[in-house]
Amino acid sequence: MQDVFIIGIGIHPFGRTEGLTGLQQGAYAARQALADAGLEWPDMQFGYGGSDAAGAADAIVNELGLTGLPFINVKNGCATGGSALIGAWQAIASGQYDVGMALGFDKHPRGAFNALPVEYGLPDWYGDAGFMVTTQFFAMKIQRYMALHGISPVSLGRVAEKSFANGAHAGHAWRRSPVDLDTIMQSQMISDPLTKYMFCSPGEGGVSLILASEKKARELGRDQIRIKSAVVRTRPPGSFEVFAPSIDIERGGAPTQLASKAAFEMAGIGPEDIDVAQLQDTESGAEIMHMAENSFCADGDQEEWLANGWTNIGGKLPVNTDGGCIACGEPIGASGLRQVYENAVQLRGQGGGRQVPGEPRTAYSHVYGAPGISSVTILEK
Amino acid sequence: MSSTAIAEGVFEIHPEPKLIGGRNRQSGWIVFPCPADPEHWEEIDLPRQGTLWSWTVQRFRPKTPPYKGPEEFEPFAIGYVELPGATIVESRLADVAFDDLRIGMPMKLTAVPFTTDDEGRQVMTFAFIPDGKA
Structure with a gap:
């Protein structure tokens, strides 16, 4: 196996873009990534891509050119972007x-x-009967987690407060205004214990990454960002997933735990070595639980982490530096690649007002989705 | 007005409300509802009492489709209830103020009105309510 590098990145701003289809937003991101890499569409030897609700990604050839390249469509729920990256890798x-x-x-x-x-x-x-509602699952998972591990509602608020503060500095974020903690806590309760500002919204957007072998990356002078690991895992027995009419009394692990462990093994490093992380934050509670499921802290320690701002930009492990799903929204097919895009921006030192200080060298990204899948990618400079 | 259960063969109202789960013939694993695979799964009556495992409140009307509740929406509590020795089932919760819901509280199964179907029948759904006797 040879090493793989990310040599070009592109993004169409997330949010709502009237007049552009999802595919056109993908094409915008692709052109930007090609320009960033100093390459052109005919240079692409292959593509992997997908969307959840905006059609087949291989139609991109209509937008960018009929070069005859092989283009594989990926449809893997919230891991669609992550799986496309794994295919390309x-x-x-x-x-x-x-x-x-x-x-x-x-x-x-x-x-x-x-x-x-x-x-x-x-x-x-x-x-x-009204059970096909994803927000119910997220609410019930964090509700129990809070009771078992002593997490208070204000910690949920602190996650969202950080997301909006970071999003304000990200050109591609949808929500770009800070929201204070009181407003978040007092906003409309959507699904107890989660209020309106603690949830992400389905949205729109596109992301493209250009990957290359070490030889090609060197040739282009773009051998800075190396993919150390890229894995996807499905759920183990006894996990708690969205849309479950029943769950087992004997509790088991989570798909995130499997993906995280495999990714760290593949990279040959541990959680303590990570400088910046993007963790799936469908809502505030998910970010809190995923801090532990990805082994960055023990269950319950999030209370102290958040009170001390340890996941803020400048904290000991900055999390969701572009505001994550809460500030960027969640266009399912693009969301996982946005995290990798943001990590590449951070490793290049191009984060501007949201740049993690101290020249981060390692970056971690994690997505989770229905019906129990998780994808983790680790980058290194 | 005649009544009907929201899911026949899964939830029965008479003579008293019960949920029908499935037990794997080989491993003994219990799930709800029973998979439509009689070769591998046998139907069993699930315990009618348990404890609240987690909960939330559905505060906005779920999208239709698939939701078939009345147009006029009232927030309702839902939760997972651990049925000892069997499984943890997802259910509507009733007869309890939202502020009084606590993980670990004893619950028992009942039937509550859900909506009226096209034939004018009252559709009943299953719900767990606080079990005062426990």
Whole structure:
């Protein structure tokens, strides 16, 4: 296996863009990534890409040119972007190709996702009765976690406060104004214990990364950011997942724990070696639980971490430096690649007002989604 | 007005409300609802009492489709209830103020009105309510 480098990054701002399809936002990101790498579309030997709700990614050839390249569509829920990256990484790591593209984009209608039971192998009555609502799951998972591990509601608020503060400095973020803790705590309760400002919203956006072999990256003078690991895992027995009519009394692990462990093993480093992290924050509670599931702290320690600002820019482990899903929204197909984009920005030292001080050298990204999948990527400068 | 259960074969109202789960014939693993695979799964009546494992309140009307509740929406509590020796089931919670919900509180199964179907029948859904006797 040969090493793989990220040599170009591009993003279409997240949020709402009237008049542009999801695919067009993907094409915008792709052109930006190509320009960043100093390459052109015909230089791409292959592509991997996907969206959840905005159509097939291989239609990108209509936007960028009919070069005949192989382009593999990926559809893997919230791990769509992460899986596209893994596909592209493998294609180069295996020695088959020297340079190619990972692409993710999406465009969701307003409001909560309206999943249908049949798409998840569930009986109709489950949707009829009002259980097909993702926010319920996130609320019940953090509700129990708070009771077991002594996390207080103000910690949920602190996560969101940090997200909006960071998002204000990210050109690609959707929500770009700071929101104070009181406003977050007093905002409309959506699904107890989570208020309106603690949730991310489905949105739109596109991200593209250009990957290359070490030889090609050196040739282009862009051999700075190395992919140390890229893994995806499905759920183990006894995990607690979205859309579950029943769960086992005997509790087990989580897909995130499997993906995290595998990624650290592959990279040959541990959580203490990570300088900056992007963790799936579908809502505030998810970021808190994922800090522990990814082994950055013990269950319950988040209370102290957040009270002391240790996940802020400048803290001992800055988390979600561009405001994460809470400030950027969640276009499913693009979201996982946004995290890797942000990590590349941080490693290059181009974060501006949100730049992690001290020249970070290692960066971690993590996505989690239905029906129990997780993807982790570790980059190193 | 006649009544019907939201999911026949999964939730029965008479003679008293019960949920029907599935037990794996080989491993003994218990799930809810019972998978439609009689070769590997046998139907079993789940315990009617348990303890609250987690909860939240659905404060906005879920999207239709798939939600079939009445247009006029009232927030409702939902939760997971641990049924000892069986499984932890997801259910609506009723007869309790939202502020009084506590993880670990004893709960028991009942049937509550959900909506009225196209044929004018009252559709009943399952719910757990605080179990004062425990």
